Amino acid sequence: MKSLTIQEINTIINGAVLGETVHTITGLEQIKKANSNQATFIGNRKYAAMWADSKASLAIVNDTIDLEPGNNRVIIKVKNADLAMAKLLEVFAPPAPYFETDIHPTASIDASAAIGEGSRVGAGCYVGKDVVIGKGVILYPNVTIFDETTIGDHTTVWSGTVIRERSVIGSHCIFHINVSIGADGFGYRPSDDGRGLIKIPHIGNVVIGNQVEIGANSCVDRGKFSSTILGDGCKIDNLVQIAHNCILGRSCIMAGSSGLAGSVTLGDGVMIGGSASIKDHTTIHSGATVGAGSGVMNDVAAGKTVLGYPATDSREMLKQWVALRKLTR
Template identity: 30%
Template sequence: MTPTIRQIAEAIGARAEGAVDTVVTGAAEPADAGPDQIALAMSSTYAKALGAGSARAAMLWADADWKALGLEAAILVPRPRLAMAGLTGLLDPGQRYPEGIHPSAVIDPSAKLGPDVSVGPMACIGPGASIGAGSVVGPQCYIGAEAVLGRDARLHAGVRLMARVRIGDRFIAQAGAVVGSDGHSFVTPEQSTVEQARASLGTNVTAAPQSWVRIHSLGAVIVGDDVELGANACVDSGTIRPTEIANGCKIDNLCHVAHNVRIGRDCLFAACAAVAGSTDIGNNVILGGQVGVSDNITIGDNVVAGGGTKILSRVPAGRVVLGYPAMKMDTHIDTYKALRRLPRLAEQVARLQKAVFKSDENH
């Protein structure tokens, strides 16, 4: 699509000024922008680089003086990142998967495909599966027996939806994501070293070596509407009841959601976040990159966990946490500052000890 400045502004609800009929072929950073691209310079800091490029038009902050920046046209936006969401959605050409059913796709006769469903090369759709209207099943995807996928979904290459999962409308899964894999749930015939360690919290374990027996996953997974999974993200099936992810959640690459976990609405997980089994997470929770969440705990609504945090116990609603173990972010920052001062403090203590010893010798 090659929209005009006017069309872009109308699409994202922003104000356009100047030569609004200028056609835009793409977007670029200010220093790299060509004459037919719109430069993204939504703060005065970024605008300084406009002179290094050759952009005639730019997306700027709400009260920017676009003429003083030497531009022919501008789109003025009050909330830059929200404007970027609209702009990138407008310009995104997508993966360009072909329409219709590819001849190499394998579709069980009992599967139900809604109108305008696209199925890519070497995809496999199992018995009793149901796919909603307008959905795209990319190349080499697998949809298991009796799985349900809603309307207007996008499964990119190599996504696996295992048996009996139920997924809502407008679901997006990036390449390699898996929903409905078996939970990592095992037991030993007698008490195991893990059980002893949990009970003792550190005493040496004495259990004899044993083999693990699988506890099978009967619960599958239920996913709401407007959920997105990143590349190679994995969501395990529940043991008895389903693992649940509510509407609007966005889960990044390489994240793991274990068996029996419940996740509320509009949560956002950054890359490599992992949630252990049977944990309940509230609405609008944000987990930064590499956050780890222990099993069988509760995280309240609107919690924010900074990158690398390890959550080992309950977190009340609205709390901002950081560190290992997780603590209030301001407390963690104070602790970190104190930790950095320890070498200097140790030197001071050593000098004081030396002075005291000399004083004792003189007496």
């Protein structure tokens, strides 16, 4: 078990220390659940009142929040408590699952595949023809990588993930459990006789940049003609759908259960709230935000925040909600 003094912790997060304690810190916990050997954090004023009853001996606190440490307890004030806590979470994180051998004997790896130095391939993995895997890549058990895919250095792929043929994956990416990359897009048209549906083949691929993280059970479909693209630094939550030929700029965020229909374009830094739905062939420009549960039917201007169904300017939508509430009184 790791144990750090207050001074050692402050060396990591570089804040202003208030108070003293005899306790060392062996872990991190929520403010209501923490014990005397654990640290907690307060990044919002609404949690400040909970500090008096907390058993934690250390709180990492935003420097805009006025709070006293109390007896045998310490506060470390920082500019951003969330970012400071992220540094500590890395320190206290348990070790990754153990690999007894770099390449498990039950892994099926085509003779034409190239596996980079220091990469690990777990039990039951399949690596197809002409796949190129960079240095320090980790494929946890039961990952499938189909033909002609390339994966950059230090990317981690968790169990159950399937990466279809010809995908291009960048470096330092993380794909969580059961991610689907490069499946066929959802494309059908009525048959000439009107008695069935004709499947539209999708012959493109998926291109994913560097430092992209995709949550469990999310899907990124391949392009109909060219590529579905996720730019560097995009962060995708669980249960997200990204359809064929979508293009995401740099550092976009999509929260859980949100979805993009085909050929949607997101600029840089776009934020999509949970369960939001974006109509096909729509462009959401850089810096825009889509509120949770919204349905976007039209293009969204740069920096604008929209919400509601159908989504409109957030201020206008809030006025509508207030007016509707008044009608019910």
